[in-house]
Amino acid sequence: MVDQYIAQLVEYGLRTGLVDEADKIYVTNRVLEILHKSDYDAPEAVEEAPLETILANLLDWAVAQGLLEDNVTDRDLFDTKLMGALTPAPSVVRAKFAALYKEQGAKAATDWYYKFSQDTDYIRRYRICKDLKWVSETPWGELDITVNLSKPEKDPKAIAAAKLAPQSGYPKCLLCRENEGYAGRGNHPARQNHRILPVVINNQEWGFQYSPYVYYNEHCIVFNSQHTPMKIERATFRKLLDFVKQFPHYFVGSNADLPIVGGSILSHDHFQGGHYTFAMAKAPMEREFVFPGFEDVESGIVRWPMSVVRLRSVDDERLVELADHILTAWRGYTDEAAFVFAQTDGEPHNTITPIARKNGDKYELDLVLRNNITTEEHPLGVYHPHAKLHHIKKENIGLIEVMGLAVLPARLKGEMEALEKAILAGADLRADETLAKHADWVEEFLPRHPEMNADNLHAIVQEEIGHVFGQVLEDAGVYKCTDEGREAFERFLRTVQ
Numbered sequence: 001m002v003d004q005y006i007a008q009l010v011e012y013g014l015r016t017g018l019v020d021e022a023d024k025i026y027v028t029n030r031v032l033e034i035l036h037k038s039d040y041d042a043p044e045a046v047e048e049a050p051l052e053t054i055l056a057n058l059l060d061w062a063v064a065q066g067l068l069e070d071n072v073t074d075r076d077l078f079d080t081k082l083m084g085a086l087t088p089a090p091s092v093v094r095a096k097f098a099a100l101y102k103e104q105g106a107k108a109a110t111d112w113y114y115k116f117s118q119d120t121d122y123i124r125r126y127r128i129c130k131d132l133k134w135v136s137e138t139p140w141g142e143l144d145i146t147v148n149l150s151k152p153e154k155d156p157k158a159i160a161a162a163k164l165a166p167q168s169g170y171p172k173c174l175l176c177r178e179n180e181g182y183a184g185r186g187n188h189p190a191r192q193n194h195r196i197l198p199v200v201i202n203n204q205e206w207g208f209q210y211s212p213y214v215y216y217n218e219h220c221i222v223f224n225s226q227h228t229p230m231k232i233e234r235a236t237f238r239k240l241l242d243f244v245k246q247f248p249h250y251f252v253g254s255n256a257d258l259p260i261v262g263g264s265i266l267s268h269d270h271f272q273g274g275h276y277t278f279a280m281a282k283a284p285m286e287r288e289f290v291f292p293g294f295e296d297v298e299s300g301i302v303r304w305p306m307s308v309v310r311l312r313s314v315d316d317e318r319l320v321e322l323a324d325h326i327l328t329a330w331r332g333y334t335d336e337a338a339f340v341f342a343q344t345d346g347e348p349h350n351t352i353t354p355i356a357r358k359n360g361d362k363y364e365l366d367l368v369l370r371n372n373i374t375t376e377e378h379p380l381g382v383y384h385p386h387a388k389l390h391h392i393k394k395e396n397i398g399l400i401e402v403m404g405l406a407v408l409p410a411r412l413k414g415e416m417e418a419l420e421k422a423i424l425a426g427a428d429l430r431a432d433e434t435l436a437k438h439a440d441w442v443e444e445f446l447p448r449h450p451e452m453n454a455d456n457l458h459a460i461v462q463e464e465i466g467h468v469f470g471q472v473l474e475d476a477g478v479y480k481c482t483d484e485g486r487e488a489f490e491r492f493l494r495t496v497q
Contacts, residue, residue, distance in 0.1 A: 230262065250273045325496050
């Protein structure tokens with residue numbers, strides 16, 4: 001049957017446009033080489049099958065032949081090598097994208113590139129669909145909740161093997177352009193099926209790709225072609241708006257550049273964007289504010305649990321200028337009464353998470369004020385999810401969460417299933433080592449749901465997780481959504497010169 005599987009894989013490449021008919025024999029031989037097969041009997045009829053099934057069958061055969069160990073890491077390395085045989089060279093991909101962009105526009109070009117990134121299995125559709133997703137209605141609008149299940153967990157043997165594997169400085173990180181076509185290793189994913197597009201922003205060469213773990217529609221990554229640390233500065237605003245100019249149907253934003261309030265990769269300057277409208281983008285400005293000298297720029301405080309200044313203008317350069325003034329003022333701003341400190345013991349605390357988008361004929365910049373100060377009471381951060389919320393969300397609040405999409409840990413799937421069973425059974429949650437951390441939360445929300453039963457409990461738990469995420473965002477907000485908090489917020493804005 002292996003010849004049938006090989007034929008199915010090549011036919012998949014032809015069907016999706018990854019393989020040209022003229023390259024059919026060449027690609028078949030590439031697959032045979034990877035499988036260490038020197039002979040091949042092409043089947044007369046090729047049965048169409050889903051890519052996941054084709055790859056699983058080929059992997060099972062390869063395991064039986066001793067070509068790889070039967071674990072997630074080895075299987076992912078091997079099936080990516082197979083898909084690499086079907087994936088066109090970078091020059092071909094770039095030429096196709098450029099032609100589409102020129103002839104049909106930015107959206108047609110990204111539509112093609114997104115489908116291409118899925119067809120190559122760089123974005124594994126069959127894993128992404130396993131993620132849990134729902135929408136929760138909160139005082140801040142409809143928040144998106146996701147439980148990330150698409151990133152496979154490594155088994156203990158694979159983890160041990162990765163620790164023993166030789167350490168390499170190539171590629172320097174997962175975002176470096178040297179990942180394109182890289183074979184991978186036990187502690188670094190294979191990328192033979194990965195293709196990067198070049199973009200120029202602020203007169204610098206950057207790369208454009210999609211995230212393999214898409215959290216929302218067309219979740220893309222824009223990254224510096226050089227391995228250089230994250231830094232929020234005036235040039236950041238120029239780069240964001242330059243990208244939006246080229247791809248006006250996309251938003252793009254940057255994680256902050258300090259620990260706790262920054263993203264998971266601070267060592268490589270990069271942005272995240274996509275074709276999606278988050279709850280924060282839908283939120284209105286609740287208080288207008290006029291900055292002296294920038295009367296032509298619409299400005300104000302956004303009705304959002306985190307501290308957001310929105311700037312809007314048809315002139316993107318005016319936004320860059322004003323955003324730079326706000327950033328400079330915030331970097332050095334201290335207000336002890338509001339527990340805002342620019343630095344302690346020489347360690348800086350203030351930075352910004354910026355997001356750019358096009359709204360009609362105007363450009364928008366949302367500037368989210370961030371502060372990473374810690375205390376004995378809040379050792380993980382004062383403006384970070386507080387301890388009582390860690391049973392649901394303990395990790396950093398990065399760009400995606402800031403905008404209203406929760407990225408929750410995979411552990412919650414099993415924990416919530418067990419929790420719902422325990423609630424229905426009237427079990428003692430505190431007696432269960434895994435569920436005990438959720439006990440206070442359950443005791444708090446159950447009285448609000450006298451209608452709770454076996455049919456609606458799951459929806460109630462999802463709704464309450466959404467409310468927890470709303471509280472997470474409130475904790476992460478430097479200025480609280482109270483009269484006192486808004487006055488402190490405006491007190492800062494009045495210092496911007």
